[in-house]
Every structure is written in structure tokens, then in C-alpha cells.
Amino acid sequence: MIELIIPAIISCILAFFVVYFSTPPLIKILVKKNYTVKDMNKKENIMVARPGGISIILAIVVSEIILYGFFQLNEILAIIITTTAAFLIGYVDDRKVMGGWFKPVTLAIAALPIIFLGAYDSNLTFPLFGDVQIPLLYLGLIIFMIPITGNTINSIDVLNGVASGFMVIASFTLSICLFILQNYEIAIVSLPLGFVSLAFYKYHKIPSKIFPGDSGALTFGAMYGVIAIIGGVEIIAAIALLPAVINSFLFLASVKRVVEHRQIKGKPVEHTDDFKLKATNDKTAPVTLVRLILAGGPLTEKQVGFVIFKLAIFSGILAIITAFMMGVSL
Amino acid sequence: MKSGLYSFLFAMWGLIIIGGGIMVVLLGPFSIQQYGDFHWIITSGIKVTIALILVVIWILILSKLKNYIFKKELKF
Numbered sequence: 001m002i003e004l005i006i007p008a009i010i011s012c013i014l015a016f017f018v019v020y021f022s023t024p025p026l027i028k029i030l031v032k033k034n035y036t037v038k039d040m041n042k043k044e045n046i047m048v049a050r051p052g053g054i055s056i057i058l059a060i061v062v063s064e065i066i067l068y069g070f071f072q073l074n075e076i077l078a079i080i081i082t083t084t085a086a087f088l089i090g091y092v093d094d095r096k097v098m099g100g101w102f103k104p105v106t107l108a109i110a111a112l113p114i115i116f117l118g119a120y121d122s123n124l125t126f127p128l129f130g131d132v133q134i135p136l137l138y139l140g141l142i143i144f145m146i147p148i149t150g151n152t153i154n155s156i157d158v159l160n161g162v163a164s165g166f167m168v169i170a171s172f173t174l175s176i177c178l179f180i181l182q183n184y185e186i187a188i189v190s191l192p193l194g195f196v197s198l199a200f201y202k203y204h205k206i207p208s209k210i211f212p213g214d215s216g217a218l219t220f221g222a223m224y225g226v227i228a229i230i231g232g233v234e235i236i237a238a239i240a241l242l243p244a245v246i247n248s249f250l251f252l253a254s255v256k257r258v259v260e261h262r263q264i265k266g267k268p269v270e271h272t273d274d275f276k277l278k279a280t281n282d283k284t285a286p287v288t289l290v291r292l293i294l295a296g297g298p299l300t301e302k303q304v305g306f307v308i309f310k311l312a313i314f315s316g317i318l319a320i321i322t323a324f325m326m327g328v329s330l
Numbered sequence: 331m332k333s334g335l336y337s338f339l340f341a342m343w344g345l346i347i348i349g350g351g352i353m354v355v356l357l358g359p360f361s362i363q364q365y366g367d368f369h370w371i372i373t374s375g376i377k378v379t380i381a382l383i384l385v386v387i388w389i390l391i392l393s394k395l396k397n398y399i400f401k402k403e404l405k406f
Contacts, residue, residue: 126351133376249396311339
């Protein structure tokens with residue numbers, strides 16, 4: 001057991017502190033280079049540094065390389081390659097406005113190393129009912145999973161601290177589930193994601209000093225997707241991600257096509273005089289999770305964030321219950 | 331409103347568990363052997379088709395459920 005605990009501690013400390021110490025200088029560099037965007041939910045004209053994905057990917061790569069030194073698993077290589085590719089895709093999108101097709105297609109390509117490295121098991125495991133063998137279908141699932149998780153996390157990156165805070169809850173839930181299922185090596189490999197998200201949340205929480213950008217959000221989402229595949233916990237991962245899935249589902253069900261948020265003209269949310277968030281009555285605007293939360297009345301940005309975190313904790317509990325149900329067979 | 335969101339989350343969870351069960355029961359034992367070396371490709375192709383149909387049904391149910399739970403809020 002000690003051979004697992006030491007790498008776990010080292011990688012978690014590195015994951016946390018690389019983000020913790022690299023983000024402040026990154027903010028300074030980004031501000032100096034004028035890589036900033038307006039925080040749309042603030043009354044004053046506040047400019048925030050972006051993208052923070054640089055410190056996120058740095059911490060993930062460093063901690064996973066350390067873990068590879070201990071375990072030499074192809075699964076770790078799959079995490080490093082696919083997550084780095086997702087970061088680069090996001091970085092291109094941060095720097096240059098790309099078409100709606102760009103992220104899904106390139107993220108699907110980024111998923112290929114998982115297949116080439118053989119870092120997956122084609123059995124899909126369901127709670128209570130057991131496994132189903134779907135060799136060909138599973139390859140399709142891998143190709144779809146990374147664009148879905150990447151874009152799902154990207155789609156909830158709408159308020160200060162929400163994407164990173166949500167990832168803290170979802171990724172630690174996934175790690176707990178992997179420990180419950182006694183998949184210890186992958187559980188340890190998954191831990192850096194939670195610690196990276198936690199350290200980044202310190203700078204991303206309201207009032208944000210830095211935004212993760214597409215590069216950060218896609219890095220979070222892609223790594224989460226890879227862990228789900230290599231750990232064989234696809235169903236549990238989907239459950240832990242349900243609030244973000246609902247957001248994407250509501251959005252797609254209302255606009256009825258795959259489209260970039262910036263291409264949508266109608267505004268789902270507006271500001272009250274005291275700068276609280278309020279749902280609009282615009283019928284052309286997409287239905288989103290935030291809009292649905294605000295249907296009950298105006299709330300501050302912080303209050304909306306906490307509602308999303310509570311939903312994430314609820315789905316995290318459902319995910320943990322599901323992990324226990326994996327051991328039960330009808 | 332918030333209780334509606336929790337209900338929707340819980341319903342989605344239930345649908346995943348039930349949908350998974352149907353998938354295991356329907357797809358798990360399914361196999362075609364009479365096509366020599368290509369039987370696994372044909373079996374997988376049929377499994378893919380059934381899985382896609384199940385996903386479409388799942389989305390339709392979810393959509394109905396969304397309209398039912400959020401009928402007040404979705405009058406934007």
C-alpha cells in the first residue's frame with residue numbers, strides 16, 4: 001500500500017502548488033500583454049486575465065509525469081497526451097475565434113491516443129445489471145466522450161468560479177468512486193485533477209482574478225473524460241457531471257442545433273439595477289441552467305454559483321451511491 | 331424551482347440506471363455466429379443500432395420530463 005501512498009501524496013502536492021504558485025505570475029504576464037477580457041457580470045469595467053489554462057495544463061503534466069515515473073501505465077500517457085491536445089485546441093480557440101465545428105472535431109481526434117495506447121476496456125459497466133461487451137460501439141464512445149466532457153465543462157464556465165468549483169466537486173467524487181471500486185491506481189492518477197481545480201478555484205472564485213478560458217475548461221473536461229474511460233467508470237462520471245449535462249441538454253433542446261454560445265443573439269440572462277442576475281423573457285434566447293435557476297427570481301452571481309455547487313454535490317452523492325450499487329447484482 | 335432541478339437530476343439518474351439495465355439485458359447476450367470471422371462486426375453493428383435507438387428514446391423521455399417538471403419556468 002505504501003508504494004501507492006507516496007506517489008499519491010507527491011503528485012497531489014505538486015498538482016496543487018504548481019497552480020498555486022504559477023498562476024499569480026501568469027496573471028501578471030497576461031495583464032501586461034493585454035490578454036484580458038471584460039467581466040460581464042460586474043457593474044464596473046473590470047478586466048480579467050485569460051487564459052488560465054496554461055497553469056492548469058502545466059500542473060497536470062508535471063504531476064502525471066511524476067506518477068508515470070512510479071507506475072509506467074499507458075493510461076497515464078493517454079491522460080497526458082489527450083489532455084495536452086485538448087489544452088492546445090482550447091488555446092487556439094482562446095486566441096482566434098473558430099467555427100462551431102472546430103472543438104468537437106479536434107477533440108474527437110484528441111481522443112485517439114486512448115485507443116492507440118489501448119488504455120481502455122470495452123466492457124461498459126452498469127450498476128445492478130453488470131457488464132455489456134460492446135467492442136465497436138465502445139470505440140465510438142471514446143471518440144464522442146472527450147468532445148462531450150470538454151464542451152460540457154466549457155458550457156458551464158459562465159460565472160466566476162463555477163467551472164473550477166464544479167470540477168473540484170465532480171473530480172473528487174470520481175476519485176472517491178474509483179477508490180470504492182478498488183481501482184486504486186487510476187484513483188491516484190485521477191487525484192491531481194481535483195487538486196489542480198482546487199488551487200485554480202482560489203484565483204477563479206468571485207471576484208475572479210483569472211478566467212480558465214477555453215484552454216482551461218477543455219483541459220478540465222478532457223482529463224475528466226479520459227479518467228472516466230481508463231477507469232471504466234463512464235456511467236458514474238456522467239452522473240457526477242449531471243448538472244453540467246442538464247445545462248448542455250437544455251441549451252441544445254432550446255436552440256435545436258450544435259452552435260457556439262457567441263453565435264446566439266438572444267440573451268438568456270440580464271442584470272437588474274443592483275446588478276443581480278435575472279432571467280430574461282426573450283423567446284429567442286437559449287434555456288440554460290443559470291436561466292432556470294433565475295426563473296425563481298433575481299440572484300447575485302455568488303448565489304447562483306452556490307446553487308450550482310449544491311446541485312453538483314447532490315449529483316456527486318448520486319454518483320457515490322451508484323459506485324456502491326456497482327457491487328450489487330440483481 | 332430548485333426542487334424542480336433536484337427532481338430532474340434524480341429523474342435523469344433513474345433513467346440512466348434503468349436505461350443501463352435495458353442495455354445490458356438487450357445487448358449483453360446478443361450475438362450472431364453464422365458469419366464466420368465477421369460475426370463480431372455484424373454483432374457490433376446491430377448493437378450500435380439498438381444502442382442509438384435506446385439513446386434517442388432516452389432523450390425523448392428526458393425531453394418530456396423536462397417539459398413536465400419545468401412547465402412553469404419554460405414559459406420564457
